[in-house]
Amino acid sequence: MGTTAEPPRTVTPIACALGVLAAANVLNNRVARRWAPATSGAAALALLTVARRDGLGWQELGFEQAGRGARAGGLLAAAVAAGYTAGVAMPRTRPLFLDERALALSRVRLAEEVLVQVPFGTVLLEEVAFRGVLPALLARRTSPRAVGVVSAALFGLWHVLPAADMARANPALAGAVRGGRLARVVAGTVVSTAAAGMLFHGLRRRGGLLAPALLHVATNSFGYVAARLARRVADRDGADRDGAQAVK
Numbered sequence: 001m002g003t004t005a006e007p008p009r010t011v012t013p014i015a016c017a018l019g020v021l022a023a024a025n026v027l028n029n030r031v032a033r034r035w036a037p038a039t040s041g042a043a044a045l046a047l048l049t050v051a052r053r054d055g056l057g058w059q060e061l062g063f064e065q066a067g068r069g070a071r072a073g074g075l076l077a078a079a080v081a082a083g084y085t086a087g088v089a090m091p092r093t094r095p096l097f098l099d100e101r102a103l104a105l106s107r108v109r110l111a112e113e114v115l116v117q118v119p120f121g122t123v124l125l126e127e128v129a130f131r132g133v134l135p136a137l138l139a140r141r142t143s144p145r146a147v148g149v150v151s152a153a154l155f156g157l158w159h160v161l162p163a164a165d166m167a168r169a170n171p172a173l174a175g176a177v178r179g180g181r182l183a184r185v186v187a188g189t190v191v192s193t194a195a196a197g198m199l200f201h202g203l204r205r206r207g208g209l210l211a212p213a214l215l216h217v218a219t220n221s222f223g224y225v226a227a228r229l230a231r232r233v234a235d236r237d238g239a240d241r242d243g244a245q246a247v248k
Contacts, residue, residue, distance in 0.1 A: 013054045014137050020046045021129055021158065028121065029161040036121030044128040051133045054140070062132040062209035069207035073214025076203075080218040084226040094230050099166065102227035110228070114221040122220060127213045130155040130197060131204040148201045156194030163189035 024043040028036040051061055058064070087093040105113065130151050138147045167185040200212035 009054075009141050011141070013050050014134070014141070016050050017047055017129070017133055017137060018154075020050070021125075021154075024125060025158060025161060029165065037116055037124075040121050040125035044125045047125075047129055047133040051136055054137060056133075056136045056140075060136045060139070062127075062136075062204050065206075065208040066210055069203075069210030070214070072203065072207045072211040076211070076215040077218035077222075080215065081222055084222050085229075088226055088230045088233060094234060097223070097226045097230035098234070099223070099227045101165070102224040103231055105224075110224060114224050118220045118224075119217050123213055123216045126155070126158070127200075127204075127209050127216060130158070131200055131212050132209055135201065135204070148198060152194045152197030152201060155197035155200075156190040156192075159189055159193045160186055163193075 020043050024039055027039045032039065048061070084097070088097055102110065102113070134154060135147050135151045138150055142150070163186040164182065166189070167182055200216065203211040203215065
């Protein structure tokens with residue numbers, strides 16, 4: 001007796017996943033930003049449902065190696081904190097941290113961004129989608145090398161709308177926006193986040209979803225704190241210069 005051939009896998013689950021992500025991207029960046037945790041949670045659940053219906057197991061989706069992921073992610077988060085501290089301390093790089101989106105927030109709203117919006121409104125969906133569901137769906141349909149490249153490229157494209165907002169809110173990039181070079185800034189962000197996506201993909205393969213998730217939370221949440229620190233240091237240095245000139 002011959003064996004029954006496995007039916008060919010269609011791209012329908014991938015198309016469904018991309019549709020969910022497109023809707024969530026617009027909702028989170030243009031329609032209802034404060035509701036991003038709820039939107040992202042619902043989108044993540046929808047993506048996991050698509051993946052499970054495609055026959056994917058929890059390990060294939062990255063829900064594994066929690067201990068190793070916590071150790072790796074914790075070390076990388078500490079490295080991010082050290083890097084941000086050094087960047088804020090250096091006058092040449094300090095302006096890059098002066099993001100008006102963070103500086104305009106009250107303390108309560110800042111805490112909400114750091115503790116709620118970033119981990120649950122941003123990182124939860126992005127890690128489930130771009131390090132969990134999409135790579136697992138792609139792995140059943142293409143080569144291992146293509147999995148990392150495609151998922152990273154999609155992660156970069158996901159940042160088109162946030163990149164435009166960041167460029168308008170950061171004084172260090174405002175000149176480029178006024179000069180009509182917004183497309184270049186957005187393209188640069190897409191490329192850099194795609195490269196970060198490759199790094200996160202490698203971490204996911206070695207430490208499950210937790211390793212890239214912790215690094216991702218640190219990169220974004222610490223960025224809000226770094227913006228406040230950069231403004232405080234800049235104001236202090238300005239006051240010191242004014243005092244020195246007054247003495248003269």
